[in-house]
Amino acid sequence: MMIFLFEFLILSTEIFFGVYLTGKRHKGSGKKYAVLGGMAASAALLLCFYNSVSKSPALSAVILLAGILLISKILYPWDWKLLLYSGCSYLSALFLVDTVSYLLLCRYFSVPLVFWLIFSFCFRVLFYIALFTSNSLEGLLKNPRQYYKTLYGTSVAAFCGISIMLHLSFVRQDLKTPMIISILVLSVLFLRIVLGYTHVKYQREKELLATIEMQKELLEQNYTAVNRAYSQNARLFHDFHRHLEVIRQLTQKYNAPELSEYIDSVISPVRDISSMAWTGDQTVDYILNSRYAKAAEAGIPMEMNIEYPYNTNIKANDLCTILSNLLDNALEAAAAMSRQCPPDRCRITLTIRRIGNILVIKLENSSPQPSYTPDGELTSAKKGLLLHGWGMKNIESAVQKYEGMIQTAYADHIFQTTITMCFDGVKMDAAEP
Incomplete structure (x- = not known):
């Protein structure tokens, strides 16, 4: 009678919590506890009577799984694959502990069966308590649920293998055969779980890459829209x-x-x-406006007359090299000049125009008398004079890429640099205005 009672408690709790875990996230599942409890108790009672006349633990395990799936399907309209995944995963964990504990307690240490049933019942109580109090354990069981359509085979294989282990543990007289088969089944099961985990990890990384790619596309679309609006505003404020x-x-x-x-x-x-530059090219605008701010901070008047052509093959890094070096040289020379003459005589004037397919950059700035080498090249003059040297060489290198030329002149304390570059027009996107 004691064995029958513990068997009934074990089976009824297994069915109740097996169904409950399947429908825990289902809306309105809390209203079905009474119905679930009655169905679980009835199914457990019938299964106890069946086990009293049947000597096949594997068949009992299959009937138990079928009962959990049937009750779950009645109460919660889940997909069959999800029910199979949840039920097999749940029972596999319980049956694995039952098999190992039975082999150790009953077969190896010859403990009476009733003590094994008490151990199994206590284990289930602790398992259910841990399951409902530990978010990490519950999450471990539910995280792969979104991949159940491809992983349910792993849980089914685990259930079948462990059920066979449980059957052999009860019906075989010798202990060696169940032990060997258990080791083989657990090894195969471990490999299958590793493969399933790898698949889940691959799927998650694939979804993450898809999300990143979608975000990238959205950013590119937003950038295109902002750049188009930026160009329109440039023309408006010009x-x-x-x-x-x-x-x-x-x-x-x-x-x-x-x-x-x-x-x-x-x-x-x-x-x-x-007063800011609105050319429609962000690189050009940043360089011009940042140097304009430096000139204003230094008290040097700076005038800009910009007519920059849209959609050319002139690269942004080459423009950055040319304009940044030119304006930095001009700012340093004008600052040096302000220490030698009244501030109202210091100025910087930048003009950018296009003539056909030729871009003309003309810069005039106040400057002390520059010095030249015997070959006619400007010398570097960081202390008090215009900064030429590596900056000018970098400018020359960038200009030569576009079959351009540089001309310099000096008169009445004004240093003038004129750069011409040839460019090819780039066709605009049909979607752009």
Whole structure:
């Protein structure tokens, strides 16, 4: 009677929690506890009577699995593969402990069967407590659930192998055969689990790469949209403040003081924006605006007249080399000149124009008298003079890529550099305006 009672408790809890774990995430599962408990108790009672007349633990294990799957399907409309994955994984873990503990306690140490049943029941109680109190253990069982359609075969193979181990442990008289088969089954099962884990890891990495690729595409689309809007704003602000100045003069001509005051309030922030370079090329704009800010900080007037062509084959790094070195040299020379003459005589003027397929960059800046080598090349003058040397050589190297040339001249304390470069137009994307 004691064995029957413990067997009933073990089977009823196995069925109850096996079904409950399957439908734990199902909406409204908490309202079905009473129904689930009654069905689990009824199924466990029938299985106990069957085990009393049957001597096949493997067949009992299959019937137990079928009962869990049937009750789960009735209560929760899950996919059969998910039910099979969940049920086989759950029972495999329990049967593995049962098999090992039975071989050790009953077959090796000859402990009475009732003590093994008590151990199995206590183990299940601890297992269920750990399962519902430990988030990591529950997550370990549920994380691969999204891959159950490809992993359910692993759980089915594990259930079959462990059920055979359990059957041999009960029906075989010699201990050696179950031990050997158990080692073989566990080895194969371990390899299958490793392969399943590798597959899950591969699937996750594949999904991660797909997500990163999608984010990359979205960023490229956003960049294209922002760049298109940036180019449109460049054209808008290029001469906008000049139009406002004309309107302001007209209001003064026709004696409209209130309108003139209103336009003055609008011109002030627009003039600040308009003083920046808006060429439509981010590299060019960054270099020009950063040097413009340095000139303003040093109190050196800087004027820019930019008409930069869109969509050329001139690379951004070459433009960076040319413009940054030119303007840095000009800033240093103008700063040196400001120490020798009144500040109002120091200035920097940059003009960029296109003539056909030729880009012309003309820079004029206040500068002390430069010095030349006997070969006619400018010498470096970091202390108080215009900085030429490696910077100018880098400029020459970049200009030569586009079949260009550099000309320099000096007169009345103004150093002038003129650069011409040939470029090829690049066709614009049809989607762009």
